[in-house]
Amino acid sequence: VPFGDGASEGIDGKDSAQDAHELDLLARAIPGLLYRASLTGQTKTEFFGGNVLAMTGFATDELLSGGPLPIEHLMTPSDRDRRRAEILEAATCHQPFTIEYAIRHRSGALRRFVEYGILLSRPGAATPRIGGLILDVSDRRTLEHRLRESEDVRRDLSSQLLTSLETERRRVAAELHDGLGQMLTSIKMRVEATLPFIKGGQTTNAEEMLGKIVPMIQGTMDEVRSISMALRPSILDDLGIIATIGWFCRNFASTCPGIRVEQDVRIKERDVPQDLKIVIYRVLQEAMNNVAKHAHAQFVRVRLARLGADIELVVEDNGRGFDATRAAAQDKGEPGVGIANMRQRLDTVRGKLSIRSTARVGTIVRATFPCDSEPLNRW
Ligand SMILES: Nc1ncnc2c1ncn2[C@@H]1O[C@H](COP(=O)(O)OP(=O)(O)OP(=O)(O)O)[C@@H](O)[C@H]1O
Numbered sequence: 001v002p003f004g005d006g007a008s009e010g011i012d013g014k015d016s017a018q019d020a021h022e023l024d025l026l027a028r029a030i031p032g033l034l035y036r037a038s039l040t041g042q043t044k045t046e047f048f049g050g051n052v053l054a055m056t057g058f059a060t061d062e063l064l065s066g067g068p069l070p071i072e073h074l075m076t077p078s079d080r081d082r083r084r085a086e087i088l089e090a091a092t093c094h095q096p097f098t099i100e101y102a103i104r105h106r107s108g109a110l111r112r113f114v115e116y117g118i119l120l121s122r123p124g125a126a127t128p129r130i131g132g133l134i135l136d137v138s139d140r141r142t143l144e145h146r147l148r149e150s151e152d153v154r155r156d157l158s159s160q161l162l163t164s165l166e167t168e169r170r171r172v173a174a175e176l177h178d179g180l181g182q183m184l185t186s187i188k189m190r191v192e193a194t195l196p197f198i199k200g201g202q203t204t205n206a207e208e209m210l211g212k213i214v215p216m217i218q219g220t221m222d223e224v225r226s227i228s229m230a231l232r233p234s235i236l237d238d239l240g241i242i243a244t245i246g247w248f249c250r251n252f253a254s255t256c257p258g259i260r261v262e263q264d265v266r267i268k269e270r271d272v273p274q275d276l277k278i279v280i281y282r283v284l285q286e287a288m289n290n291v292a293k294h295a296h297a298q299f300v301r302v303r304l305a306r307l308g309a310d311i312e313l314v315v316e317d318n319g320r321g322f323d324a325t326r327a328a329a330q331d332k333g334e335p336g337v338g339i340a341n342m343r344q345r346l347d348t349v350r351g352k353l354s355i356r357s358t359a360r361v362g363t364i365v366r367a368t369f370p371c372d373s374e375p376l377n378r379w
């Protein structure tokens, strides 16, 4: 089959059969479909190479019955009309054309093709012919789509991250203002009230009044300590995650005496990657806060264990349960950010969160951390 107009002799003077053979080999090497067709349908479409079946699911003969322009009948009518119009326009203007469209593979799958073509016949020829290369770009389009999606997710995550940082800051600011601020104000007022007694030499009164201030200062110190521990527990850096879980559970038990806390740690400190420790702690903190705030539980079990290549943190309570699929704050009438934050934190280390909750039975919060995960971001 000669390729191109009036090719009767090969490039090095060999016969046209050899020429066609070489072109066929060349076409086979291209991961696409090379064709030549007449715009009027007066001569038969030719496909070169052996990719027709792979790309469309149809044999060459089957495809040829589909109309003047190859593979037309595998397209939607609107794609077909658009393609025809573009080819005609390109042929009239003697311009190469590039068109993208969807075709229905014999298997039923939709594939995306890109076609690069050109008018082959001389201008004004009675039966104008075009030739083209059709490539299957479905995989590339899917990848591009996924890339765009993951870019969107990343953008969402970082904006949520900023929002939750702001929320956290607001919380800390409120705690500093309402807690520490108030305490320091009343200490200042009491000290001021003592001054006249000291000036007037009434030391006994002054001593009594100052004595009452000491526990207030102690309370303020405790408050500073608890705010700073809530922000970043120094014990985590000093003694590690296992000690921190112990400390947290003891603290929890003394703040919520109605809830029995059981700890089940089955992992060695050195088996927990350094970067995971703060994430594990934050998830524990939120899950336990939720137990204290919402669960009405009598019992909570904290479990940290190695599970194959993963580390698993489980916080299980026997409280009233909730609809974990809705996970919006039912008490306040506004959505909470705690669970969403846990998910985000886990995302940063490619971990997973699963929440199983049954009404009146309790809630199981399970966070899985892959040990070999490279952190995307450290919080
Ligand atoms: N252990 C639990 N038992 C019962 N209900 C729970 C439990 N954990 C969460 N919930 C429910 O899920 C809702 C969402 O929790 P989430 O932590 O996202 O928000 P929140 O605790 O209400 O607010 P925030 O965490 O922002 O302070 C809670 O309001 C509560 O109704």
Ligand SMILES: [Mg+2]
Pocket: 286, 289, 290, 336, 337, 338, 339
């Ligand atoms: Mg919460």
